[in-house]
Amino acid sequence: MLYDIITAFWRDWIVLKRRMIKFILSRMVAPILYLVAFGWGLGRSITTGGGAYINFLVPGILALNSMNISFNSLTSLHGERVYHKSIEEYFTAPINPLSFAIGKILAAILRGMISSAIIIILAYAFGADFTITPLFLLVLILNCAIFAEIGFYAAMTIASYEDMGRFNTYILLPMSFLCGTFFSPDKLPTAFYYFVHILPLTHTSLLLRGIGSGGVPNMISVAVLLFYVITCFSLCVYVTKKAQE
Amino acid sequence: MLCLEGVRKVFPYKNAAGKDDLKVAVAGLDLQINKGEIFGLLGPNGAGKTTIIRMLTLLTKPTAGKIYYDDLDTAIAAKQIKQLIGVVPQHINFDQDLTVGENMQLHGRLHHIPAKKRKIIIDKLLNYVELTDRINDNVRALSGGMKRRLLIVRALMHEPDILFLDEPTVALDPQVRRRIWDLIRKMQRSGVTIVLTTHYIEEAEALCDRVAIMNKGRLIALDTPQALQQKIGSYVVEWDNEKTEREFKIFHSKDEAKTFADNLFQENILRRHANLEDVFVELTGRRVNK
Ligand SMILES: Nc1ncnc2c1ncn2[C@@H]1O[C@H](COP(=O)(O)OP(=O)(O)OP(=O)(O)O)[C@@H](O)[C@H]1O
Numbered sequence: 001m002l003y004d005i006i007t008a009f010w011r012d013w014i015v016l017k018r019r020m021i022k023f024i025l026s027r028m029v030a031p032i033l034y035l036v037a038f039g040w041g042l043g044r045s046i047t048t049g050g051g052a053y054i055n056f057l058v059p060g061i062l063a064l065n066s067m068n069i070s071f072n073s074l075t076s077l078h079g080e081r082v083y084h085k086s087i088e089e090y091f092t093a094p095i096n097p098l099s100f101a102i103g104k105i106l107a108a109i110l111r112g113m114i115s116s117a118i119i120i121i122l123a124y125a126f127g128a129d130f131t132i133t134p135l136f137l138l139v140l141i142l143n144c145a146i147f148a149e150i151g152f153y154a155a156m157t158i159a160s161y162e163d164m165g166r167f168n169t170y171i172l173l174p175m176s177f178l179c180g181t182f183f184s185p186d187k188l189p190t191a192f193y194y195f196v197h198i199l200p201l202t203h204t205s206l207l208l209r210g211i212g213s214g215g216v217p218n219m220i221s222v223a224v225l226l227f228y229v230i231t232c233f234s235l236c237v238y239v240t241k242k243a244q245e
Numbered sequence: 246m247l248c249l250e251g252v253r254k255v256f257p258y259k260n261a262a263g264k265d266d267l268k269v270a271v272a273g274l275d276l277q278i279n280k281g282e283i284f285g286l287l288g289p290n291g292a293g294k295t296t297i298i299r300m301l302t303l304l305t306k307p308t309a310g311k312i313y314y315d316d317l318d319t320a321i322a323a324k325q326i327k328q329l330i331g332v333v334p335q336h337i338n339f340d341q342d343l344t345v346g347e348n349m350q351l352h353g354r355l356h357h358i359p360a361k362k363r364k365i366i367i368d369k370l371l372n373y374v375e376l377t378d379r380i381n382d383n384v385r386a387l388s389g390g391m392k393r394r395l396l397i398v399r400a401l402m403h404e405p406d407i408l409f410l411d412e413p414t415v416a417l418d419p420q421v422r423r424r425i426w427d428l429i430r431k432m433q434r435s436g437v438t439i440v441l442t443t444h445y446i447e448e449a450e451a452l453c454d455r456v457a458i459m460n461k462g463r464l465i466a467l468d469t470p471q472a473l474q475q476k477i478g479s480y481v482v483e484w485d486n487e488k489t490e491r492e493f494k495i496f497h498s499k500d501e502a503k504t505f506a507d508n509l510f511q512e513n514i515l516r517r518h519a520n521l522e523d524v525f526v527e528l529t530g531r532r533v534n535k
């Protein structure tokens with residue numbers, strides 16, 4: 001099974017490798033804009049709990065960016081399933097179809113982590129100050145995993161390409177702004193406050209910010225992320241089985 | 246032996262009025278395909294050929310009924326069965342982001358062919374279909390016929406025991422088509438069982454040991470091409486009717502046909518031997534060659 005996971009991963013890796021320069025350049029655009037607009041521009045006039053706004057901002061950008069990249073790494077899977085039908089190759093081969101799912105998800109996590117690395121480097125270049133610990137990286141990986149899994153599930157179930165786009169607009173975009181990324185969820189009305197705390201991205205933002213500023217991580221948030229990783233993975237297992245019916 | 250018992254496939258779909266409806270693609274099929282034979286599935290568009298192939302290759306599950314490969318049940322032993330089969334789909338399903346070589350590599354890896362052997366096989370197969378110099382091209386850059394050729398040899402990489410070909414020679418030029426036929430015969434000689442669908446009657450005649458004729462999800466005839474012809478009669482008289490449309494009638498004896506032709510006052514009368522196409526048109530009421 002490991003061999004087959006590697007095969008599925010290998011396929012995505014050679015595609016990524018071929019486009020690595022393009023991938024890196026395109027992944028730099030949004031974070032630079034965020035850092036300039038909100039870090040330099042707006043941020044000069046804002047302070048949050050004493051620290052510079054950019055230090056508050058960077059963990060938020062990391063969270064939302066890793067979410068977007070991991071999810072969208074798997075939108076092309078939709079075309080591979082519906083239009084090119086190239087995923088049939090995996091389903092007629094004598095492999096456990098789950099290795100296909102796992103390989104794809106791992107490749108999406110890799111993309112999410114590469115773009116996170118880009119942001120970390122840019123953020124330091126912009127003068128941000130935060131510490132990276134192993135737990136910080138683990139939280140990032142968990143966040144990538146959750147949204148890679150959701151991306152896989154969406155690509156395997158959604159009927160049209162337009163609906164994949166709608167998923168971005170109606171779910172990911174609001175989360176990008178509301179889940180403790182640009183401002184603390186404490187500022188939200190109570191009902192909203194509780195609502196965003198159901199969402200995984202809020203916990204990622206809070207954890208990254210807490211760990212980054214040298215604070216003690218909230219283990220409940222880690223547990224929430226783990227819960228999402230496991231639940232979303234079960235959905236992927238289900239949808240992979242379903243794909244062969 | 247490959248055995249289908251009461252196999253049915255029903256698809257839910259939205260009908261013209263926008264209501265949920267069920268489409269019966271395969272309506273209860275009993276069939277046996279013998280080891281080592283070339284078995285042809287014939288039928289007009291929408292007859293259910295692809296649906297059958299997809300069920301046999303485990304891409305979709307029957308709504309009802311059972312499929313056995315010898316004593317292996319598709320509902321239970323999927324992985325073992327997948328080791329035995331090679332699939333050439335009707336829809337060209339290459340990975341569009343990979344090159345010709347990488348697509349072959351992917352297939353080899355998925356079938357656990359060791360790296361060294363993989364390379365040798367890929368070289369050999371690409372050479373056979375004259376695509377060696379395209380190995381580093383993206384598959385998108387191939388012509389339609391080249392893609393078909395590649396699709397076929399890709400399915401041979403892991404040396405399957407049973408090969409499924411869904412319209413393998415569609416859009417190929419006559420020379421290439423004959424080469425593919427040769428390849429299919431060669432596969433049969435080496436012991437491979439072959440199940441193919443086709444719209445080309447001459448292809449079925451040239452290749453198949455037995456053919457099944459399907460219409461609207463049902464099996465309407467099953468036999469050797471020769472026996473099917475004999476059943477409907479061996480002698481055909483063709484003519485142009487008043488609307489200058491071609492009509493024909495089939496006879497069991499040469500004399501009957503001659504008498505009929507001699508008493509027919511129409512244009513362009515022709516007497517000839519029956520072929521599989523006549524069987525097809527007679528049974529399905531439709532012409533196959535588009
Ligand atoms: N996924 C699906 N959803 C709904 N209906 C389907 C689906 N797949 C096939 N059908 C229907 O089932 C019937 C049989 O289709 P199938 O593709 O098996 O025909 P075919 O014999 O291969 O035709 P062709 O010669 O055109 O390839 C058709 O009426 C088709 O519309």
Ligand SMILES: [Mg+2]
Pocket residue numbers: 294295296335411
């Ligand atoms: Mg078909």
